Amino acid sequence: MPNSFRLALVGAGLITQQSHLPAALASPLAEVAAIVDPVVERARQLARAYGIAPRIASRVEEVLDTVDGAVIATPNDSHSALAITCLSAGVSTLIEKPLASSFGQGAAIVEAADKAAKVVAVGYATRFRASVRLLKQLLDDGYFGTVHRFVHQFGTAGGWAPMSGYNLDRAMAGGGVLVVTGTHFLDRMLHFWGYPDDVSLEDDSMGGPEANCTARFVYAHSGHAFEGIARYSKTVQLPAGMVIETDAGYVVLADDDDAEIVFRPRATPGIEQVIRARTAADYNPDVPVFQRQLDDFIAACCGNQAPEVDGRQGLESLRLIEQLYASRRGVDVDPYALIGERSAH
Amino acid sequence: MKRVAVIGASGFVGSTLVERLRAGPDEVVPYIHSSGNAWRLARHAIDLRPLNLLEPAQVEAALTGVTHVVNCSRGGDEVMLSGLRNLLTASRKQRVERFIHLGSVAVYGDPPSPESVHESAPTLPAPGSYGSVKLQQDRMVAQAAAEGLSAVTLCPPNISGPYSSYLTGLVDALRQRAFALMDDGSAPCSLVDVANLCVAIELALVRGPRDGSRLFITDGEVADWRSVVEHLTPLAQSNGPVATITREALADMRDGPGKQPISLMKSFKHLVSSDVRQALRKDPLWERVDGIFRRGVARMGKSVEGALRLAIEGPLANGATASKPALNARLCRQQLRGVGHSCEAARAALGYQPLYTFDESMRAFAAWYRSHHAMDSDAWPLLRQLYSS
Numbered sequence: 155m156p157n158s159f160r161l162a163l164v165g166a167g168l169i170t171q172q173s174h175l176p177a178a179l180a181s182p183l184a185e186v187a188a189i190v191d192p193v194v195e196r197a198r199q200l201a202r203a204y205g206i207a208p209r210i211a212s213r214v215e216e217v218l219d220t221v222d223g224a225v226i227a228t229p230n231d232s233h234s235a236l237a238i239t240c241l242s243a244g245v246s247t248l249i250e251k252p253l254a255s256s257f258g259q260g261a262a263i264v265e266a267a268d269k270a271a272k273v274v275a276v277g278y279a280t281r282f283r284a285s286v287r288l289l290k291q292l293l294d295d296g297y298f299g300t301v302h303r304f305v306h307q308f309g310t311a312g313g314w315a316p317m318s319g320y321n322l323d324r325a326m327a328g329g330g331v332l333v334v335t336g337t338h339f340l341d342r343m344l345h346f347w348g349y350p351d352d353v354s355l356e357d358d359s360m361g362g363p364e365a366n367c368t369a370r371f372v373y374a375h376s377g378h379a380f381e382g383i384a385r386y387s388k389t390v391q392l393p394a395g396m397v398i399e400t401d402a403g404y405v406v407l408a409d410d411d412d413a414e415i416v417f418r419p420r421a422t423p424g425i426e427q428v429i430r431a432r433t434a435a436d437y438n439p440d441v442p443v444f445q446r447q448l449d450d451f452i453a454a455c456c457g458n459q460a461p462e463v464d465g466r467q468g469l470e471s472l473r474l475i476e477q478l479y480a481s482r483r484g485v486d487v488d489p490y491a492l493i494g495e496r497s498a499h
Numbered sequence: 500m501k502r503v504a505v506i507g508a509s510g511f512v513g514s515t516l517v518e519r520l521r522a523g524p525d526e527v528v529p530y531i532h533s534s535g536n537a538w539r540l541a542r543h544a545i546d547l548r549p550l551n552l553l554e555p556a557q558v559e560a561a562l563t564g565v566t567h568v569v570n571c572s573r574g575g576d577e578v579m580l581s582g583l584r585n586l587l588t589a590s591r592k593q594r595v596e597r598f599i600h601l602g603s604v605a606v607y608g609d610p611p612s613p614e615s616v617h618e619s620a621p622t623l624p625a626p627g628s629y630g631s632v633k634l635q636q637d638r639m640v641a642q643a644a645a646e647g648l649s650a651v652t653l654c655p656p657n658i659s660g661p662y663s664s665y666l667t668g669l670v671d672a673l674r675q676r677a678f679a680l681m682d683d684g685s686a687p688c689s690l691v692d693v694a695n696l697c698v699a700i701e702l703a704l705v706r707g708p709r710d711g712s713r714l715f716i717t718d719g720e721v722a723d724w725r726s727v728v729e730h731l732t733p734l735a736q737s738n739g740p741v742a743t744i745t746r747e748a749l750a751d752m753r754d755g756p757g758k759q760p761i762s763l764m765k766s767f768k769h770l771v772s773s774d775v776r777q778a779l780r781k782d783p784l785w786e787r788v789d790g791i792f793r794r795g796v797a798r799m800g801k802s803v804e805g806a807l808r809l810a811i812e813g814p815l816a817n818g819a820t821a822s823k824p825a826l827n828a829r830l831c832r833q834q835l836r837g838v839g840h841s842c843e844a845a846r847a848a849l850g851y852q853p854l855y856t857f858d859e860s861m862r863a864f865a866a867w868y869r870s871h872h873a874m875d876s877d878a879w880p881l882l883r884q885l886y887s888s
Contacts, residue, residue, distance in 0.1 A: 305881040309871075311664065312509070315535030319549070322534045322541040330542065361544030366871070383878045388538035389662065390871040393885040406884050418884070489661040489867035490694065493859050 158185040159452045162221040162245075164214050164236055165228035166191035166200045168314070169250055173279070174225050175204060177444035183452045188217035218243040223455050225448070226250060227277075229320035230328045234259035237274065241266040246273035248451040248461075252337050252475070253468030255328030260472045264465040275451045275461035276468030278341040282446040284439055285413055286342060288431050289405075293346055298417065299402035300378060301347075306339045307385040308409055309366075309392030322363060330363030333475060336386040339396070339409075340369075341463065341471050343382065347373055349470060350382075355478040356485045365389050369478050411443055501525040501596075501704065504565040506586060507572030508547065509537035511662055512601060512655075515693045516569060516700055517545070523701075530561060532574070539662070552582030559589040567704050569599045579632050580639075587643040598650040599703050600640045602713055604689070605630035606654070610836045618654070618713045618844055637713065644711030651703050652713045655696050656689035656840055657833075659718075660860050661867035663693065666731065669830060670868065673728065673735035674886065677827040679742035680834070681749050684725025687839040691717045692860035695853040702849040714845040718860060719853040721839030730861035734868050736886065744826070749835060752828045 161184045163170050170189075178184045188209040191197040197210045211217050214224065214236055224240045226233055227250040234254045237247045241263070253276050254260040267274040280286060292298060314334075320326040321334050332355070343350075352372035357364035366389060371382040385392070394409035403419040406426075415429040437446055447462070454461035503520060507513045508529030517540055520527040530550040531537045537547050550561050552572060562568065568590050572582060583600075590598050607615035608623035608630060622637075624630030637652050644650040657665045672678040699716040707714065728741055744752075845851040855863065869875055873882055 303881065305878045307873075307882060307885070312536030312538065315533040319534040322537060322547065324544075331538070359542050362542045363538070365538035365542045368873070383876075385873060385878070385882075387871065391667070392872065395885045397881040397884045399881055404881070404884050408885070487870060489863045489870065490855070490859075492866040493862040 159183050159223060159455065160185050160187035160221045162188040162190055162214065162217050162224040163208075164190045164224050164226045164240075165250075166193070166197040167227065170225070170227045171200060171203075173444040174227055174250075174448070175200065177442065177448045178225070179204060179206070180442075180445050181448050181452070183449055187221050190214050190217060214239055215243075218245050221245055223248065223273075223451065225277075229326045230255040230333070231259075231320075231326045234262055237263045238266040241270045241272050241274070244270060244272060246275075246451075246455045248275045248277060248448065249468070250277040251279075251341070251468070251471075252276070252328060252333060253465060253472055255326065255333075257469065257472040257476050260465075260469045264469055267465055273451065273454045273461060274465035274468070275447075275454060276341075276463045276465065276471075277447060278338060278463045278468075278471075279443045279447050280338045280342060280409075280411075281345065281463055282437075282443040282450070283411055283413075284431070285407055285415055286345075288429070289407060289415055290346055292415070292429070293398075298398065298405050299400040301380050302399045302401065303380050304382040304396060304398040305384070306343070306382070306396040306409075307387075307392045308335050308339065308394040309385070309387030309390045310335075311389060311391050313388070324359075324363045327363060328472075329475060329479060330357065330359060330367070331365055331386040331388045332357070332367050332369065332478060334363075335388070336367070336369065336384060337471055337475065339384055340474055341467070343371070343384070344467065344470055344474065348375070349474065351375055353474065353478050353481060355482040357482055358486050359482075359484060360486060501566050502528065502564055503567045503569060503704065504528045504530060504562060506530050506550070506552070506568065506570045507532070509533075509540060510571050510573060511658060511664065512693060512696060512700075513569075513571040514539045515660075515662070516571065516697045518543070519694075519697050519701070521545070528561075528565065532572070532578075552578055552585055555585045555588065558585045559592060562586075562589045562593040562595060565593060565595060567597045567599070568595050569601075569700055569704075571601050576632055580635060583636050583639055587639060587648065591643060591646065591648050596649065597704055598640070598643070598648050599700055600636065600650060600652045600711070601700075602637050602640075602652040602654040603630065603633045604654050604656045604715065604840055606634040606637060606713075607838075611838050613838060615838050616841050618715055637711070641711035644709065648711075649709040650711040651708050652711055653696070653699055653703060653716050653845075654713050654840075655691045655716050657691075658693050658696060659690045659864060660693040660695075660855075661863055663864055666864050667868070669727070670731050670734045672827045672830050673731055673741065674737050675827075676737060676742065677825060677830075678728075679744040679749075679826055679831055680724055680728060681744055681746055681831070683743075684728060685723050686834045686837055687721045688724045688727050688834075689717055689836070689838065689840045690722060690727070690857065690860070692853070692855045692857075692863070694855055695719075695860070698854050699845060699849060699851050702851055707849045714848060715840040715842050716845055716851065717840050717842045717853075718855070718857045719842050719846075720857050722857045724834050726857070727861070730865060734865060734872075734874075736883065742826075744831065746835070749831055752826065752832060 161178055166189055178186050186208045189197040190211045192212050194212050209217050223246045225248045226236050233249050240247045327333055350371040351374045354370045357367035366387045369384045373380050396407045398405040406416040417427045450462050503525050505513050505517050508517050509531040517527055517529045529547055531547050551557055606622045614620035622634050624634050640650050640652050659666050696716050
């Protein structure tokens with residue numbers, strides 16, 4: 155392995171432009187060796203915009219002999235074929251979330267990685283937030299007492315518009331807002347509490363990708379039962395974050411890279427505590443989460459340690475998403491119908 | 500059967516119109532600018548077509564076979580003007596039978612003149628304002644109509660009803676205590692429910708003026724601001740009464756902090772502030788200079804260092820001295836408009852009858868808001884913790 159980790163960025167779309175390429179350029183470990191995109195001019199423009207001269211290619215096969223790892227940031231339904239091509243050629247992959255657009259495709263990626271003895275990491279960047287790492291530790295330690303229930307919500311009135319427009323194609327994305335927005339929290343939830351014992355989903359799909367959904371989870375395996383609700387919207391701006399109710403109070407964590415954990419004790423209403431780690435973090439807090447994620451991937455490739463979010467964890471997220479969709483119930487309420495008799499005047 | 504192209508279909512009015520038109524006999528062709536805002540329609544598995552209004556050839560191709568065009572597009576000045584020009588040119592080339600343009604009462608200025616109860620009032624938008632761009636649009640539509648395109652301009656005031664970002668903004672402002680009622684809230688608040696507006700558009704597809712002239716589309720009754728706030732306050736869940744403000748104070752209120760006079764002392768303080776020094780320290784030369792400066796100050800002793808810090812940075816922030824929340828000037832000042840636009844001309848020309856009253860419209864908005872924020876669900880006691888963060 156050379157001193158600098160030679161990276162191919164596969165897909166020159168919005169997430170590569172805004173997050174993966176800046177992370178790679180900022181990382182002391184990485185060298186952007188190639189940018190791959192079926193629209194070659196888009197890849198060239200991206201390289202020009204950042205003043206770099208990597209290899210430009212329309213197909214990933216053209217660059218595999220000159221790179222050590224690949225970041226795959228393409229429409230979800232293309233992850234599987236691209237990742238298997240990379241892994242089969244001995245190139246480890248960091249795949250933008252979700253791992254694939256179906257459990258079957260995700261399983262094929264994990265199998266290819268096992269066969270090639272290469273790394274697959276999944277781009278659940280929010281796992282690298284300082285607050286998420288601290289919260290996991292505190293929940294494991296029982297710092298806030300016994301968990302009774304939790305909620306999470308994230309809603310925007312539109313927003314993120316990938317160049318391919320794949321986000322509005324249910325087949326390409328593998329679902330609707332649950333996949334596009336909700337998958338980040340589902341990954342964190344699995345990280346905190348493991349796989350739930352029961353799930354259900356309500357959404358407003360009328361044949362296309364759902365724009366609003368509410369998922370419910372039941373945990374019964376950890377000695378005591380508790381429930382959770384996760385709500386996602388692509389039509390309404392919602393205050394984004396998680397609230398955990400415990401016997402000691404409410405734990406509030408806004409959904410933001412720099413947010414801090416706030417604890418509102420039941421015993422002292424009107425008082426809230428900001429919870430911070432006193433000990434030094436095992437990473438530089440000034441480094442953005444996408445760079446921490448990339449550095450973690452490179453460390454995994456170089457040191458034979460597992461990445462923070464490996465392929466099997468990505469696969470569990472896909473299993474959960476498919477189980478939720480299998481349980482789905484359609485809900486589409488006309489708000490005008492709720493006001494009773496209409497009156498033309 | 501009509502083939503209706505809805506331009507700007509992913510917007511608030513466009514989405515509502517497409518959902519309504521799909522339930523009827525006509526074919527609807529929704530055009531969107533980008534996929535980001537199109538989720539409301541995408542969930543119906545509708546074929547949404549991307550369209551760049553700034554590409555004349557693309558616009559012309561998009562209108563092939565289209566009989567009726569409804570322009571709900573918004574955007575920057577270039578899209579609003581060059582985009583509309585392309586759309587009007589293509590509509591004439593493709594022999595479109597009817598062109599419905601969404602205008603705005605903003606063409607009458609802010610505040611508008613009292614005569615703008617009716618469409619015939621003089622148009623007086625401030626130069627460079629949104630209203631002035633909308634007025635240029637109106638003139639382009641009228642010109643295209645003079646050249647043979649059957650067109651009408653429908654002018655809504657602020658648009659209410661489910662999905663209304665205007666009302667959502669008011670709820671947010673009430674929650675943040677950033678809204679104050681002028682006097683007793685008796686000033687008129689001109690609104691139109693989005694469904695009422697869509698009814699007017701549907702009527703205008705087949706009847707009404709052909710010369711591009713304007714018609715006001717409202718709820719047909721003029722509500723006052725107190726009624727609006729009374730409908731929205733329960734959604735904001737804020738404690739205490741809504742603040743009040745006098746007409747004079749509101750008239751004096753600026754949109755921003757205003758222009759500050761030049762002060763050498765203030766400029767020096769900015770230059771040596773910790774924020775600026777922190778940025779400069781990224782350069783190795785400035786890092787050394789800053790180090791020398793700080794060591795020099797440290798040698799003068801703690802009391803001198805403290806006095807210098809106080810002079811430059813000011814006192815440390817203290818939660819106990821938190822100031823009152825700032826009012827949202829843009830929203831508050833709308834109470835100065837003082838005009839209830841009349842839809843009598845639309846009633847006469849289109850046979851327009853609002854489908855929903857003001858009260859019904861506000862209740863529909865409240866039902867939609869409560870449902871989307873899960874306010875009546877078992878999750879609300881936890882979710883509301885996020886609203887008070």
